[in-house]
Amino acid sequence: MSADKFERMDRLPFEKVFKDPVHDYIHVRHRILLDLIDTKEFQRLRRIKQLGTAQFTFHGAEHSRFSHSLGVYEITRKIVDMFERNYPQEWDLDMRLVTLCAALLHDLGHGPFSHTFEKIFDTDHEEFTTDIILSEGTEIHDVLRRVSPDFPNQVASVITKEHKNPQVVQLISSQIDADRMDYLQRDAFFTGATYGAFDLSRILRVIRPYKDGIAFQYQGMHAVEDYVVSRFQMYMQVYFHPASRGMEVTLDRLLYRAKQLYEEGALYPQFPLLDPFFKDTYSLDDYLKLDDGVLQTAINLWTNSEDAYLSALSKMFLNRQPFKSLSYQKGKDDYLVEALRDIVGNLKYDKDIFTRTNSSSDLPYDYKLKSKTPIHLMQADGTLVELSEASPIVRSLSGNLHGDHRLFVPKEFLENHLTNKAVSMFQEDYDEFQKYILNDRIIDPNKNRSGE
Template structure:
């Protein structure tokens, strides 16, 4: 048996990983085992799945490594279910062609491999794109992942990459990895709920995996399982409102964003003298990073640099590093974008008078999510709407069948927040009260004018 044949065959004895969400992750192919052991995939152990959320939900220390294994496991179960219950009999009949299994499993496992440290905040400052970098990792001959995938066939890395960028010709495969109800979302909702200690993200995964089925245009769900799909949509909505958009986690993101922005901005200033070296970030400051440079970074690298920045001469850099490492999140008030921006401008002016640079000590932050959407003719892009299928094989879009989902469909949910350092909202000494008295008066007037003040002191 050649190595190529070995990668298509199943292991004589499957390997298992214990998992708190799925109990066991079943690895049945040498290909998958080799990909898990690849350098680029092991790096995901050192990148937290939820970034700064662990400063609010202390149990949220899980990694993108564990999530990626979970996505693989859900995809594997779906492939087993499709092969057992809906195998293709005639080409084009809408059944499941199990020759697609390996590409599905690899795309599920590797879909997040391009994430960097503190993913989205890092992307914002250094203009990286984790999806593009995922594709680069899959296609670069220098990576272990590419070399392993190429042993299946020379064009196999391109096939897996095309699933990630949604150009793969089989819509069943694409929708299993990326749609409004896919293996990725199903795992992160359950996993994030488990590690944050909340019940919002729980739904009946077993039931959904029983009612999911392939059809010509992608995947659908048997009409008998509509309530399980409803439960999934509501769980997703609640996780975004209660966990992903938590104001304290966003306050820590603001602190991190401003910290990286300050380091990036002062790096090129001739008067800046750094006490410590941070060589792994220099290619990003100088906008000349390579894939190899990117793969050297993880959360631990950045945290080490933040610890060193505590002692730097630049007071803003030192202060922001201290606030981040010691969990001193910026605090917030909600505001109405259409009417309250003039008041925000006044508050920023008062903060500037108090000696704080508003570029680094204030922020306007919005977080919105669309729990569910469906296709409308005037839309530029077509969402992979959730289809329910009757026994006679006719389809109905989810929100047409469910009044519950209809209430959430097509509506953005979230808020706009104005972030400032904690001491501006909660003074700890009489000197702080005296210094910021005009600011407190402005905030009082702001609240009386109808804006909602959100106190997150419980976190």
């Protein structure tokens, strides 16, 4: 049975809707999509926050991967509906179901505080997404196989960007895709930031398929341009916020210390759900047992650890007392960073645990990347123009990494006066540390403080 025929037979007698603060209503017309949403693997996404540690900076950012995944599905559904109405010659009807399923399931493999967790335990959420889809025995796999034995492979190939139809792949993963369209608007809504606002309805009006992928009508250039600028602003103002990164570093060092203690046989209290990750012997079932609540429970227990470092870091994380940071120029200032780390290490701190460098950078748009498909505008005669050729604003952002490098240290080193009694015993070291600081950045104290 073809996917198109299955999709027609699989229609619900009454359309199901989910009320959504961003898209108003999310419409589900097919039993298979509703059954995918009801699986335990998809429901787990309710327990994983979309923005990780950014919730500690923007208190409204309590939304989940679940709501984001529904949003990506809804945007994709609107696009596919429009393609079927307006471009039946360019769009293959058989691609509808695989596109909608891939949109819904694209974030299935995210773990607790995903990016920080991934760095410590060397996991990959995209690999877990495909594993969940392809592994016999998962509820997701069983539902997808109702279409055909090969259908899970088709959906997974969209996630891995190996699907034969470039239109399908670009709708889910490209420099302007349904994933980014939803998370920019959703994250802007819940953080209260206006930077992520762009004219989504206009973009959905001018998007169109062509033989080699997805393009946008030329007259919609300014809406696409606004999307690129909004993405740039959200990364600079929200995703790379120093306070969020401070909480991320706190969590990173906390998990690093817990893993270190486990390997030494000294982790107490132990937390069995994390043992497979400390031992690097985890399975898919082990991974699916984890969510934000599980990890926070472990951290809560570790506040009572006999290890002073693990206990302190756990309390810092739970009570929102993150590391503070200074910006520096990577390469040029590396020797200054090491000097400051040594000063921290001279006090009561282990510098490998209580200092950390963190770099955040992003390419808002780049037409030169071989791994990324350029954004194309389609003129009235059908010819394509790459976006930065038509937009001076996008051209100014294109190809340039934006972000910064920061050194994170315990907050008392960046306070105007010593408040920690234990640190006050080392006034000389503290004063030496202050010589390296000017306006939230690291400087060489032996050079002119004006920035020479």
